[in-house]
Amino acid sequence: MKIVVCVKQVPDSDAALAVNADRTWIVDSGINFELNPYDRYALEEALRIKEAGEGEVVAVSLGPARAAQVLKTCLATGADRAIHLKDEAFQGGDPWANAQALAAAIRTVEPDLVLCGFQANDDTLAQTPVLLAEMLGMPHATGAMKIEKTDTGVRVARELEADRREVVDLPLPAVITVQTGINEPRYASIKGIMAAKRKEMKTPGPADLGIDPSQVGAAGSRLRFFDLAVPPKKEGGEVLTGSTEEIAVALVKRIRENTGVL
Amino acid sequence: MDFRLNDEQEMLRQMVADFADQVLAPEVMKRDREGSFPHAEIAHAGELGLLGMIVPEEWGGSGLDTVSYAVALMEIARVCPSSAVTLSVSNSVCAYPIWRFGNKEQKERYLRPLASGKIIGGFCLTEPQAGSDATNQKTRAVRQGDHYVLNGTKVWVTNAHVGKVFIVIAVTDPQAARGGISAFIVTPDMPGFSFSIKEEKMGLRASCTSSVVLDDCQVPVANLLGKEGDGMRIPLNALDGGRIGIAAQSVGIATGAYEEAVKYARERTAFGKPIAQHQAIAFQIADCATEIDAARLLTLRAASRRDEDHDGVGPEAAMAKLYASEMCNRVAYKAVQIHGGYGYSRDYPVERFYRDARVTSLYEGTSEVQRIVISRAVLAG
Ligand SMILES: Cc1cc2nc3c(=O)[nH]c(=O)nc-3n(C[C@H](O)[C@H](O)[C@H](O)COP(=O)(O)OP(=O)(O)OC[C@H]3O[C@@H](n4cnc5c(N)ncnc54)[C@H](O)[C@@H]3O)c2cc1C
Ligand SMILES: Cc1cc2nc3c(=O)[nH]c(=O)nc-3n(C[C@H](O)[C@H](O)[C@H](O)COP(=O)(O)OP(=O)(O)OC[C@H]3O[C@@H](n4cnc5c(N)ncnc54)[C@H](O)[C@@H]3O)c2cc1C
Numbered sequence: 192m193k194i195v196v197c198v199k200q201v202p203d204s205d206a207a208l209a210v211n212a213d214r215t216w217i218v219d220s221g222i223n224f225e226l227n228p229y230d231r232y233a234l235e236e237a238l239r240i241k242e243a244g245e246g247e248v249v250a251v252s253l254g255p256a257r258a259a260q261v262l263k264t265c266l267a268t269g270a271d272r273a274i275h276l277k278d279e280a281f282q283g284g285d286p287w288a289n290a291q292a293l294a295a296a297i298r299t300v301e302p303d304l305v306l307c308g309f310q311a312n313d314d315t316l317a318q319t320p321v322l323l324a325e326m327l328g329m330p331h332a333t334g335a336m337k338i339e340k341t342d343t344g345v346r347v348a349r350e351l352e353a354d355r356r357e358v359v360d361l362p363l364p365a366v367i368t369v370q371t372g373i374n375e376p377r378y379a380s381i382k383g384i385m386a387a388k389r390k391e392m393k394t395p396g397p398a399d400l401g402i403d404p405s406q407v408g409a410a411g412s413r414l415r416f417f418d419l420a421v422p423p424k425k426e427g428g429e430v431l432t433g434s435t436e437e438i439a440v441a442l443v444k445r446i447r448e449n450t451g452v453l
Numbered sequence: 454m455d456f457r458l459n460d461e462q463e464m465l466r467q468m469v470a471d472f473a474d475q476v477l478a479p480e481v482m483k484r485d486r487e488g489s490f491p492h493a494e495i496a497h498a499g500e501l502g503l504l505g506m507i508v509p510e511e512w513g514g515s516g517l518d519t520v521s522y523a524v525a526l527m528e529i530a531r532v533c534p535s536s537a538v539t540l541s542v543s544n545s546v547c548a549y550p551i552w553r554f555g556n557k558e559q560k561e562r563y564l565r566p567l568a569s570g571k572i573i574g575g576f577c578l579t580e581p582q583a584g585s586d587a588t589n590q591k592t593r594a595v596r597q598g599d600h601y602v603l604n605g606t607k608v609w610v611t612n613a614h615v616g617k618v619f620i621v622i623a624v625t626d627p628q629a630a631r632g633g634i635s636a637f638i639v640t641p642d643m644p645g646f647s648f649s650i651k652e653e654k655m656g657l658r659a660s661c662t663s664s665v666v667l668d669d670c671q672v673p674v675a676n677l678l679g680k681e682g683d684g685m686r687i688p689l690n691a692l693d694g695g696r697i698g699i700a701a702q703s704v705g706i707a708t709g710a711y712e713e714a715v716k717y718a719r720e721r722t723a724f725g726k727p728i729a730q731h732q733a734i735a736f737q738i739a740d741c742a743t744e745i746d747a748a749r750l751l752t753l754r755a756a757s758r759r760d761e762d763h764d765g766v767g768p769e770a771a772m773a774k775l776y777a778s779e780m781c782n783r784v785a786y787k788a789v790q791i792h793g794g795y796g797y798s799r800d801y802p803v804e805r806f807y808r809d810a811r812v813t814s815l816y817e818g819t820s821e822v823q824r825i826v827i828s829r830a831v832l833a834g
Contacts, residue, residue, distance in 0.1 A: 260464075263460065263464060264464065264467075267464055267468070378468050378471060378472050378501055379464070379468045380500070380501045380502050380515075381465060381468075381501060381502030381503070381506065381515035381517060382502055382510070382515055384461055384464050384465050384468065385461065385510075385515070385516060385517075387461075387464070388460070388461065
């Protein structure tokens with residue numbers, strides 16, 4: 192099976208974020224980036240499917256030069272080759288524009304399966320994979336907690352609310368977004384890290400993929416951030432004072448009035 | 454001169470840091486409290502290639518340079534100093550000398566399982582009367598047919614009980630002063646080999662240390678490492694690499710303690726502001742940051758020199774080990790100081806770092822021994 196995994200470089204979960212001067216995005220200099228945590232599970236799932244049979248895992252990422260780091264991590268962890276959409280024309284896009292570019296790159300691979308993370312940890316839109324599936328003309332399933340091969344394609348258990356699962360069958364090729372907890376992602380081994388530099392990493396531009404640059408990146412976007420702000424700090428809670436008994440009485444009163452629990 | 458890690462070294466650092474934070478960290482306090490060895494975690498480290506770091510791939514190792522090796526140990530020690538010494542000893546004073554001085558059969562039999570992470574190993578040099586005075590060896594090895602018969606006691610053996618291969622230093626010819634010393638590859642299943650009870654240590658409580666008793670221990674002649682009477686060449690060369698490992702461990706311990714101190718200093722308020730904003734605390738943090746960086750650079754320089762010349766790194770390794778180990782004790786002391794009374798509580802990681810730090814200026818050559826090595830090199834010129 193030939194599997195594409197879409198991976199995104201996102202700010203480290205504990206990076207200190209600040210809004211930029213035009214309030215359109217965060218200041219992305221001076222912070223650390225990481226592989227979107229959801230995508231680690233997608234990569235692991237792809238590697239397991241490959242190892243159970245045979246085939247190839249191709250990691251694809253759209254992002255600036257620094258995003259090469261997450262592709263190298265994928266190669267070190269076991270992906271066979273990588274495609275990095277780092278051309279300036281691809282940058283600054285919304286999910287629609289990004290899906291356009293990713294779809295064009297993925298078509299060149301002709302995969303049997305496309306795995307994505309459930310959502311990206313930075314904007315949490317969860318839109319790109321579904322748009323991508325439409326553009327590729329493939330069926331899709333989101334929030335996969337289990338993926339099994341069947342005679343006709345794959346069977347996916349989707350996570351619903353309250354621990355419920357929905358099980359769907361899809362023909363291949365298909366796009367599936369992977370939920371965290373589906374597996375336990377491995378670490379890159381040292382041998383994998385040493386081998387990564389010998390693996391292929393392509394960097395096609397719009398012309399190589401036959402795309403009109405006005406359809407991708409900032410130019411091709413329909414969605415714009417125009418006012419990003421840090422949420423106001425919550426007002427400090429109320430501190431009750433007095434004797435233990437007074438405090439207890441005041442506390443019960445407030446719980447009764449404000450929550451209806453008692 | 455380039456002070457940055459290359460792409461592979463940085464990726465390795467990141468991987469080992471994630472492994473340390475996600476796999477070693479969760480039970481590190483529990484292991485310290487219970488004195489329990491991290492069997493599953495060390496096996497996992499072996500699968501990732503952390504037990505054969507400097508052994509070439511043809512022998513099942515990871516084929517890393519010494520700089521990468523030091524960087525990896527720093528990240529491990531930042532979280533779990535006990536795991537760091539376990540890995541350092543197995544890599545640098547067990548696997549490495551077998552690779553450097555062993556023959557093909559010995560490498561196939563002992564190095565491959567060590568380097569591929571299936572087993573760990575140790576190194577038996579120290580004896581009750583032979584610590585700093587390491588050449589004052591009493592353990593005897595007498596050849597009888599196709600075996601050597603070893604008698605003696607080795608003390609302070611890291612990876613005792615959990616290790617499956619040990620390099621044992623013993624005297625083959627008592628008449629021949631320094632030249633009469635030889636090295637052997639010994640396994641605990643050989644007749645006459647036994648471990649004593651575990652040492653109750655101040656720190657590194659999740660590493661396993663005990664004496665080894667050799668009572669007519671039967672070691673096949675095929676297990677002589679190098680030549681008979683090779684002397685202190687093998688242990689001293691191994692210790693140069695070992696000292697880089699302990700220097701890296703010291704940098705890691707200091708970094709771990711320092712990070713806790715910085716976090717605490719930002720959160721704890723006294724006299725109406727975070728203590729980090731009192732200059733007396735801020736300056737201690739500045740000193741720690743500077744000293745850690747200095748030790749890191751000394752350690753990486755020694756490592757990089759060893760990559761150029763596997764035999765000529767003695768003084769640089771001694772300097773790195775001396776400075777890093779003493780630095781890590783100073784930093785751990787300050788980290789406790791910055792925590793106030795809480796730094797004295799077992800609930801805070803700095804209390805453990807403080808105990809773990811103490812041994813770094815003692816083992817693999819005390820600070821005094823490092824100063825002997827350094828001053829001899831300086832004054833010889
Ligand atoms: C980041 C994130 C966090 C979340 N956190 C929580 C949480 O903490 N707890 C929780 O319970 N849930 C959570 N949810 C789930 C969220 O509540 C659901 O996504 C939401 O209820 C919408 O359901 P859906 O995604 O299945 O959309 P759908 O039900 O598929 O709806 C999509 C759109 O289709 C149209 N549509 C659907 N049905 C009809 C219809 N019958 N008639 C006309 N139009 C229709 C509507 O325009 C609708 O907006 C979260 C979701 C996200 C993305
Ligand atoms: C946790 C732990 C793990 C260890 N693991 C191993 C291991 O795996 N394998 C192994 O072989 N050994 C191991 N050791 C032993 C360690 O290397 C020795 O303890 C160390 O070399 C010091 O020897 P000693 O304890 O006999 O001290 P001594 O040599 O008795 O030293 C006592 C003091 O005298 C000083 N001193 C000695 N000679 C001089 C001199 N000429 N000039 C100035 N000062 C001097 C020393 O610096 C020290 O301060 C370990 C020790 C510990 C604590």
